[in-house]
Amino acid sequence: MSLGAADRLLLASARRGGVWLGLTVVTSLLLTGAGLALPAVMGRALDAVLSGGDTARWITFTGLLIFVLVAVDAVDDLVGQIAEARSTAWLRHTLLGHVLALGTRATRTFTPGDLVSRLVGNSARTGNSASGLVWVVMGLVPPVGAIVALALIDYWLCLTFLAGMPLVVLLVRAFLRDISDANEGYFRVQGTIAARLVDALGGIRTITAARTVDREARRVLAPLPELRRHGLGAWDAIARISARGDLVVPLLVVAVLAVAGLGLAQGRITPGDMLAASEYVVMAAGIGGVLSSLNQLAQARTTAGRIAEVMAEPPAAYGHERLAEGPGRLEFRHVTVQGTDGPVLQDLSLIVPGGALVAVVGRSGAGKSLLAALAGRLADPDEGEVLLDGVPLRRLGREELRQAVAYGFERPVLLGETFADAIGFGTPTPSAEDVVAQAGAARADAFIRHMPAGYASRVTGTPISGGEAQRVGLARAFLQAGRVLVLDDVAASLDTVTEHHISQVLTGALADRTRIVVTHRASTAARADLVVWLADGGVRGRGTHRALWADPRYRATFQPFSLPAADTAGGAR
Ligand SMILES: Nc1ncnc2c1ncn2[C@@H]1O[C@H](COP(=O)(O)OP(=O)(O)OP(=O)(O)O)[C@@H](O)[C@H]1O
Numbered sequence: 311m312s313l314g315a316a317d318r319l320l321l322a323s324a325r326r327g328g329v330w331l332g333l334t335v336v337t338s339l340l341l342t343g344a345g346l347a348l349p350a351v352m353g354r355a356l357d358a359v360l361s362g363g364d365t366a367r368w369i370t371f372t373g374l375l376i377f378v379l380v381a382v383d384a385v386d387d388l389v390g391q392i393a394e395a396r397s398t399a400w401l402r403h404t405l406l407g408h409v410l411a412l413g414t415r416a417t418r419t420f421t422p423g424d425l426v427s428r429l430v431g432n433s434a435r436t437g438n439s440a441s442g443l444v445w446v447v448m449g450l451v452p453p454v455g456a457i458v459a460l461a462l463i464d465y466w467l468c469l470t471f472l473a474g475m476p477l478v479v480l481l482v483r484a485f486l487r488d489i490s491d492a493n494e495g496y497f498r499v500q501g502t503i504a505a506r507l508v509d510a511l512g513g514i515r516t517i518t519a520a521r522t523v524d525r526e527a528r529r530v531l532a533p534l535p536e537l538r539r540h541g542l543g544a545w546d547a548i549a550r551i552s553a554r555g556d557l558v559v560p561l562l563v564v565a566v567l568a569v570a571g572l573g574l575a576q577g578r579i580t581p582g583d584m585l586a587a588s589e590y591v592v593m594a595a596g597i598g599g600v601l602s603s604l605n606q607l608a609q610a611r612t613t614a615g616r617i618a619e620v621m622a623e624p625p626a627a628y629g630h631e632r633l634a635e636g637p638g639r640l641e642f643r644h645v646t647v648q649g650t651d652g653p654v655l656q657d658l659s660l661i662v663p664g665g666a667l668v669a670v671v672g673r674s675g676a677g678k679s680l681l682a683a684l685a686g687r688l689a690d691p692d693e694g695e696v697l698l699d700g701v702p703l704r705r706l707g708r709e710e711l712r713q714a715v716a717y718g719f720e721r722p723v724l725l726g727e728t729f730a731d732a733i734g735f736g737t738p739t740p741s742a743e744d745v746v747a748q749a750g751a752a753r754a755d756a757f758i759r760h761m762p763a764g765y766a767s768r769v770t771g772t773p774i775s776g777g778e779a780q781r782v783g784l785a786r787a788f789l790q791a792g793r794v795l796v797l798d799d800v801a802a803s804l805d806t807v808t809e810h811h812i813s814q815v816l817t818g819a820l821a822d823r824t825r826i827v828v829t830h831r832a833s834t835a836a837r838a839d840l841v842v843w844l845a846d847g848g849v850r851g852r853g854t855h856r857a858l859w860a861d862p863r864y865r866a867t868f869q870p871f872s873l874p875a876a877d878t879a880g881g882a883r
Pocket residue numbers: 647648649650654672673674675676677678679680681689690
């Protein structure tokens with residue numbers, strides 16, 4: 311993490327407080343000014359009482375200053391909170407936009423739980439410190455002003471105070487170092503716990519079925535002792551600075567008051583000056599107020615650093631080129647994708663003819679989904695490139711690419727309020743007729759109509775089966791289908807009759823598109839114009855299912871239960 315990036319982000323978020331932050335500066339200035347003037351005015355009031363001067367005038371001034379302090383304090387709280395809310399909103403917006411722009415890369419680099427903790431907790435902590443930034447700067451004004459006031463009363467007072475300052479500076483530096491380390495550890499561990507919790511919620515069925523609830527709870531909360539250690543570290547730093555401050559500050563106060571007493575005895579200063587000096591020396595030594603703001607700022611820098619880490623990940627860059635009319639011909643040119651233990655796909659070259667129905671088959675882990683992801687830039691190759699109708703995908707504009715290549719997934723996430731929304735998701739202006747037509751094509755229409763509110767039924771709170779969710783996802787993919795449609799194992803939860811019907815849609819209404827279908831089923835491969843058989847990081851074979859079937863290793867890629875009689879070489883079509 312670069313501290314520079316964290317500081318820049320912190321400042322940028324503070325700036326989003328806009329006019330409210332400006333008002334915070336004004337109210338802080340007023341509070342600081344009134345706070346600084348009060349001891350002097352009180353001193354004058356005392357001198358006036360003792361010497362029979364204009365007592366009423368000075369007491370009125372004192373009352374006015376106290377009124378200003380109370381009234382402005384209330385306004386200061388309000389404008390400060392508005393500025394903080396604006397900063398936090400901007401941070402969340404910016405971070406969320408960036409995470410979504412990172413696409414699949416976001417969750418490969420950061421776990422979802424960790425991202426959520428950065429997006430929710432860390433953003434708030436950073437944004438809420440926007441006005442804290444003002445307070446740190448403003449917090450320094452009273453001590454500095456008080457030192458100047460001491461000098462104005464009597465320069466010996468000021469010199470006595472300054473003699474003790476190096477000690478105070480050392481204390482503050484040590485505090486900042488300790489508190490930053492503790493905060494950094496604390497927020498990191500918080501992110502780890504959030505990540506584990508999200509994992510556990512994702513696998514809650516498995517955990518419940520395997521009766522491992524207690525074990526899982528222990529796993530999620532395992533970093534708690536570390537969290538406690540960092541939390542205690544922060545408290546320790548605060549306790550140390552206040553203990554040391556409790557020692558140093560009274561010593562400073564006593565030293566300055568002793569010099570002031572001497573000045574009073576020698577007639578250099580008046581009793582009112584003595585009263586003011588006693589207030590100013592406490593104010594000058596009042597590092598406590600600044601310390602809590604500094605602590606807040608140190609936390610905000612740490613959380614800003616965690617946000618800056620995500621922001622530093624570059625999102626996928628899109629080009630500006632558009633596609634000319636074309637059949638949807640895809641070309642994989644010497645494509646290599648590195649996995650964690652070496653290449654998953656290596657130097658793979660493949661042409662998917664425009665308008666063809668291509669089945670991608672292979673054993674589990676062969677890289678079928680990865681190949682499907684490469685076809686529409688849900689993943690980018692480490693070497694080589696993928697071209698659509700002659701244009702490298704990287705050069706295409708985002709909109710152009712997303713319109714050209716549509717996807718359907720095995721476990722679709724249904725996004726949108728209602729089922730109609732979920733099907734129309736991603737299509738700019740889906741008409742109700744189109745939504746219903748594609749739901750019919752994907753065999754989703756009947757069960758959606760049976761719901762109490764039909765297409766207007768809410769997705770959240772309406773339990774549906776895995777196969778039903780797949781059909782809704784398919785309807786969305788059909789509606790979106792551009793010149794290329796990629797279906798990644800979409801029929802996994804479908805019965806053979808439904809799957810057959812959907813195959814008919816692929817070879818009927820959508821026959822003019824390039825269709826890439828990742829499948830484990832021989833029956834689907836049999837219906838394809840071309841089968842691409844992946845193994846050992848490359849294309850082991852390509853051709854029709856019937857031709858490839860002669861190879862026993864090809865036959866072995868299909869699980870026995872998915873080989874109906876019709877799927878023998880003779881029956882395969
Ligand atoms: N974008 C990526 N970058 C690097 N490696 C990846 C990427 N996507 C997937 N992989 C890795 O590629 C390997 C193959 O995964 P993939 O999901 O493509 O297999 P598959 O053939 O579809 O398997 P299955 O039939 O079980 O779904 C896995 O080890 C996976 O971790």
